[in-house]
Amino acid sequence: MAGRERTTKARARRIDREYFRRIFAFRRWRWILTIASIALGLLWLGLNSAALSNNVYSPGPLTPAHTMLNQNCSVCHVPGGVFTAKVTDQACSACHDGAVHQANQTFTPHCVECHEEHTSRPLTAVRARQCTSCHGALKVKSGQLKVAGVIYSFTASHPEFSLKKQNAVDPGTIKFNHAVHLKKDLRAPRGTVATLACSDCHRAGNRETWPWGKADENAAPSTGRKYMEPVNYAKHCSACHPLTFDQRITEPAPHKDPAIIHEYLTRTFTAWIAAHPQELRGGSNTDLRIPGAQDLPRNAPAWIAAGVADAERLLSVKTCKECHDVADVETGLPPIPKAKGTSRWMAHAEFDHSAHQMLVCNGCHQSALTSTKTSDVLLPGIAVCRECHVSGKKNAANAACVECHTYHDPAMHKHVDGKFTAHQFSTLH
Numbered sequence: 001m002a003g004r005e006r007t008t009k010a011r012a013r014r015i016d017r018e019y020f021r022r023i024f025a026f027r028r029w030r031w032i033l034t035i036a037s038i039a040l041g042l043l044w045l046g047l048n049s050a051a052l053s054n055n056v057y058s059p060g061p062l063t064p065a066h067t068m069l070n071q072n073c074s075v076c077h078v079p080g081g082v083f084t085a086k087v088t089d090q091a092c093s094a095c096h097d098g099a100v101h102q103a104n105q106t107f108t109p110h111c112v113e114c115h116e117e118h119t120s121r122p123l124t125a126v127r128a129r130q131c132t133s134c135h136g137a138l139k140v141k142s143g144q145l146k147v148a149g150v151i152y153s154f155t156a157s158h159p160e161f162s163l164k165k166q167n168a169v170d171p172g173t174i175k176f177n178h179a180v181h182l183k184k185d186l187r188a189p190r191g192t193v194a195t196l197a198c199s200d201c202h203r204a205g206n207r208e209t210w211p212w213g214k215a216d217e218n219a220a221p222s223t224g225r226k227y228m229e230p231v232n233y234a235k236h237c238s239a240c241h242p243l244t245f246d247q248r249i250t251e252p253a254p255h256k257d258p259a260i261i262h263e264y265l266t267r268t269f270t271a272w273i274a275a276h277p278q279e280l281r282g283g284s285n286t287d288l289r290i291p292g293a294q295d296l297p298r299n300a301p302a303w304i305a306a307g308v309a310d311a312e313r314l315l316s317v318k319t320c321k322e323c324h325d326v327a328d329v330e331t332g333l334p335p336i337p338k339a340k341g342t343s344r345w346m347a348h349a350e351f352d353h354s355a356h357q358m359l360v361c362n363g364c365h366q367s368a369l370t371s372t373k374t375s376d377v378l379l380p381g382i383a384v385c386r387e388c389h390v391s392g393k394k395n396a397a398n399a400a401c402v403e404c405h406t407y408h409d410p411a412m413h414k415h416v417d418g419k420f421t422a423h424q425f426s427t428l429h
Contacts, residue, residue: 060118068425076117087112097416098408104140114407124402128153128391131401153391154399160382163345169375173337174231174323178371178378188212189239198361198368201236202228204353212239225354230341243319245311248272253315258333261315262308269307273300345379349404 023031053071062070069075076092077085092111100108114130115123138149148159159165181196188194189212200211205225209215216234231237233255242252245265249272253261273279280298297303312333320326326334362368364380371378389403390396 058118060120062117063123065123066117087117093416094419095416097414099412099414101407102140104142105134106139106141126400126402126407128400131405135401154389154401154403155386155391155393158382161346161379163377163379164381168377170342170377171340172342172374173325174339174341174374175325176323176374178368178376180372182369187240198365201231202361204228210235213237214239226350226352227344228353230343237323241319241322243315245314245319246307248276253311258336261333262312265308265311266304269304269311273303273307279303345377346404350406351404 058070058073061067066076073085076087078088078091080086089111092115109130114126116127117123132152135148135151138145138147138151148157151157151159162168184195185193186196194212196212204227206229213232213235216232233241238252238255243255244250244252246269249268251268254264256264280300280303297306309331312331316326316329316333320334320336324336326336328334356364364384365378366380366384367376368378388397389399391399
């Protein structure tokens, strides 16, 4: 018997055409959850609005320096359209106005392109990509580039430090031999021996007493904890290298200009002969350390003048020449050239010694152990820095550009007149 054929109409009658009107369990819960989500969202918006909170549209809290502006977005965000409010450069410069990076730069980025607010990062933590967007293919308005034109990262393409590349020479005029001073068992004051450490002469902003000297009120002020303080004779050298000038007088001469030393010697010899008049009555009074010295005269004025002359000859031909290149003079003390010590070598980069205090000094300044000349520049090369600072490596020291370089020159910041009183600022929210 042939099978019964179903017509299209018969098949259509089997389809429930009212299925979309019925609510199944899945559709019911989807509808309930949709309505509940909308209700919760509206409730959250209402509660935040009632509490005058901006958490609804804020991507995150402000940096600590801007905390007081958390509830007053309009101080920085200027309306730019119906639904937008952007931070303009004028809003930033109303409180702080930094100088341009370089007068010859082809363009100036907007403040917010580099300084990202509402993040967990400080505003000064500019990302490397923001620097390399220009320095990856650097261009200037006119003239030739004076710096490397292609730098993508500190690890891969940063050039060697210019001081090392150019074989720079220390312009200092003080004769100093690091290798000699770092030997073991050097002769020290009071018949002792000592082995010097780098920190006996080189410290950054440390107020501890110095082991081989004393405080000097005329010394240069502290450079802070970033850079090493200038080496100073009184603080670092005077204990081992006293400016003694006469066997009978224990107090050394001051480390001052020749005119001041001459006045000190005259005053000291005058006081000494007044206290020891017997020196004018016979006996040898020659200091055998002074080449060609003669017995001093037997009257006080002449005795003082001869004593000063002999002391200045001793200081000139022996003591001063240990550290200074001085010309030979027949009488008196020779002019002393300025030391010309360099306190900061990398003029276009920042370095913080306090952040590196866990490292041994000669681990970076390796050539200090063998340096015999003042002209030696003992700075490490870039390879030493790259041992710790590696771009893109996990658990490595930061290698971002801002670790060493700044964009705005702090010395060129423009003055900004404030516009708030303390009360207004504290009640902005």
